[in-house]
Amino acid sequence: MPTGVALRDARRQLFDAAERLLLRAGPHALTSRAVTTEAGCAKGVLHRHFADFDAFLAALVQERAAAPAEAAATALRARAGTDTVAGNVTDALTGFFTPVTVALVALITFRDDLRARLRATTPAGIPVLTEATAALAAYLADERDRGRLPADAAVDVLAPTLTGTAHLLHADRTTPPPTREELRRTVATLLP
Incomplete structure (x- = not known):
């Protein structure tokens, strides 16, 4: 993944990516790697905004x-x-x-x-x-x-x-x- 690329609204981008994955492939498809890949960002972006993946999922809910x-x-x-x-x-x-x-x-x-x-x-x-x-x-x-x-x-x-x-x-x-x-x-x- 590219680094140093500014994201306008990383949280929204990650939530949108998770929603697309969830609708397309179901809950088993949601991993931090899958979400960040779908969002087009580095995995560290998710962990910069959320303590862990379950914190991300709770915020998504x-x-x-x-x-x-x-x-x-x-x-x-x-x-x-x-x-x-x-x-x-x-x-x-x-x-x-x-x-x-x-x-x-x-x-x-x-x-x-x-x-x-x-x-x-x-x-x-x-x-x-x-x-x-x-x-x-x-x-x-x-x-x-x-x-x-x-x-x-x-x-x-x-x-x-x-x-x-x-x-x-x-x-x-x-x-x-x-x-x-x-x-x-x-x-x-x-x-x-």
């Missing part, structure tokens, strides 16, 4: 999954009382389960050291899925409080059920994700 999930959760809560509950949940699940976030969930479950590092911010469950579940639970509780779901709706059961079902529908890397209508029909079936 934060930037590419956690921050967008937080934005989607905020948008979902703002939609309480509008449109249909099934439509709002469908839109939120579509936002949570992008190809990148689905691939990141696979990466998190694939790498024990990464999962252990992420426990600092997500002490239980699998990061990304846990945040999606929490957002859905808060939204469903809002809708229940507004009377748009039955008063006895068990949002603590519904939220992980919806998250897990949506993840299963999106997790297969060999087939296209479900259409919005397929996902909406599933959501409508699960909601009381």
Whole structure:
């Protein structure tokens, strides 16, 4: 690799390279050497910006999954009382389960050291899925409080059920994700 070449935004370049590799070849393809080769930089660049490869991967998860999930959760809560509950949940699940976030969930479950590092911010469950579940639970509780779901709706059961079902529908890397209508029909079936 060439040395002495200035990189405009090394972190972004490395994250973009890791995302491309993850989408193209899956979590087993992510190594520090593969990422830096894909980014077109020396391996030392990664270690100049991150303590180790798991620190890089944790930052990747934060930037590419956690921050967008937080934005989607905020948008979902703002939609309480509008449109249909099934439509709002469908839109939120579509936002949570992008190809990148689905691939990141696979990466998190694939790498024990990464999962252990992420426990600092997500002490239980699998990061990304846990945040999606929490957002859905808060939204469903809002809708229940507004009377748009039955008063006895068990949002603590519904939220992980919806998250897990949506993840299963999106997790297969060999087939296209479900259409919005397929996902909406599933959501409508699960909601009381």
